[in-house]
Amino acid sequence: MGSSEAEARIDLPDVRPSILIDGTALAAGLVTRIAADVATMVRTTGVTPGLAVVLVGRDPASDIYVRRKIAQTGKAGMRSFEHRLSEETSEAELLALIGQLNADDAVHGILVQLPLPAQIDAGAVLDAIAPAKDVDGFHPVNVGRLSTGTGGLVPCTPLGCMMLLDTVIEEYRGLKAVVIGKSNIVGKPVALLLLERECTVTVTHIATRNLPDIVRGADIVVAAAGSPALVRGDWIKPGAVVIDVGINRVPREDGGTRIVGDVVTAELGHARAVTPVPGGVGPMTIACLLANTLQAAGDLVSGSRPSHRRQAG
Numbered sequence: 001m002g003s004s005e006a007e008a009r010i011d012l013p014d015v016r017p018s019i020l021i022d023g024t025a026l027a028a029g030l031v032t033r034i035a036a037d038v039a040t041m042v043r044t045t046g047v048t049p050g051l052a053v054v055l056v057g058r059d060p061a062s063d064i065y066v067r068r069k070i071a072q073t074g075k076a077g078m079r080s081f082e083h084r085l086s087e088e089t090s091e092a093e094l095l096a097l098i099g100q101l102n103a104d105d106a107v108h109g110i111l112v113q114l115p116l117p118a119q120i121d122a123g124a125v126l127d128a129i130a131p132a133k134d135v136d137g138f139h140p141v142n143v144g145r146l147s148t149g150t151g152g153l154v155p156c157t158p159l160g161c162m163m164l165l166d167t168v169i170e171e172y173r174g175l176k177a178v179v180i181g182k183s184n185i186v187g188k189p190v191a192l193l194l195l196e197r198e199c200t201v202t203v204t205h206i207a208t209r210n211l212p213d214i215v216r217g218a219d220i221v222v223a224a225a226g227s228p229a230l231v232r233g234d235w236i237k238p239g240a241v242v243i244d245v246g247i248n249r250v251p252r253e254d255g256g257t258r259i260v261g262d263v264v265t266a267e268l269g270h271a272r273a274v275t276p277v278p279g280g281v282g283p284m285t286i287a288c289l290l291a292n293t294l295q296a297a298g299d300l301v302s303g304s305r306p307s308h309r310r311q312a313g
């Protein structure tokens with residue numbers, strides 16, 4: 001940030017936003033509704049939705065997320081099939097496993113935890129997952145369906161962002177939305193989902209000039225830059241809704257670490273609503289994975305074309 005930007009910063013009170021959207025509670029409610037739908041599916045079709053979770057290597061954060069995904073799958077009454085592969089796994093070995101999972105009728109959803117070790121081309125692996133089982137929504141077929149608004153499986157974090165926004169926004173039409181970050185996992189798909197609701201969407205990224213000024217015009221801000229405390233209070237228009245997707249581990253004074261988002265929430269007393277980190281988008285990402293697995297199982301059992309997302313419950 002240049003010194004002129006720092007000088008331009010308005011002094012805003014260090015107070016809490018009027019609403020802190022509780023992602024943990026929203027996710028728990030969603031999992032409960034999914035569990036009821038799973039029970040109905042089991043009773044009416046005899047099929048239990050099954051999720052294959054593939055973890056390659058020993059990344060500690062990935063290990064935690066995979067454990068949480070498996071625990072939540074069990075909570076929803078689904079089956080999980082855990083595949084933990086060594087850090088040295090080759091791309092060919094991983095592709096062979098994906099081929100087996102694609103052919104396995106007990107598996108309705110396949111998830112390969114990212115990031116993958118350097119020797120594996122993540123794009124090739126994601127492309128190998130059958131689109132109908134691609135519960136992460138990363139396969140080009142699902143990306144294409146999202147961009148044309150023709151159903152399919154939607155990436156979990158963007159889906160979670162929209163569900164969080166839905167708790168405070170009734171009418172999206174005409175609202176100005178600014179997405180910070182252009183990743184395939186969050187920035188681009190969330191921009192498409194906002195566009196689908198007829199928001200006027202601006203996608204910003206590392207090379208965007210005058211980012212604070214662009215954000216200042218937004219009614220909705222989705223911060224997915226992976227940059228701790230990037231978005232300050234004086235970037236946010238009074239009454240805006242802010243979704244913080246950042247999960248950044250930063251040092252604590254006592255030598256440990258803590259997780260912070262991309263947004264300085266304490267400076268957002270003038271915002272209408274903000275998601276906290278932790279406890280905002282993260283838990284929704286996992287709950288939406290279960291929603292996608294239920295959707296995939298429903299479509300595979302009925303033999304139908306990929307559906308538009310059903311609302312659980």
Ligand SMILES: Nc1nc2c(c(=O)[nH]1)N[C@@H](CN(C=O)c1ccc(C(=O)N[C@@H](CCC(=O)O)C(=O)O)cc1)CN2
Binds near residue numbers: 113114115136283286
């Ligand atoms: N195949 C995928 N890989 C990755 C994805 C993904 O959606 N699919 N997203 C991230 C990791 N991720 C899920 O996989 C994920 C990240 C964070 C959280 C979460 O609950 N975070 C907590 C805070 C962090 C913590 O407690 O450790 C929170 O926000 O409350 C859930 C899932 C990259 N890889």
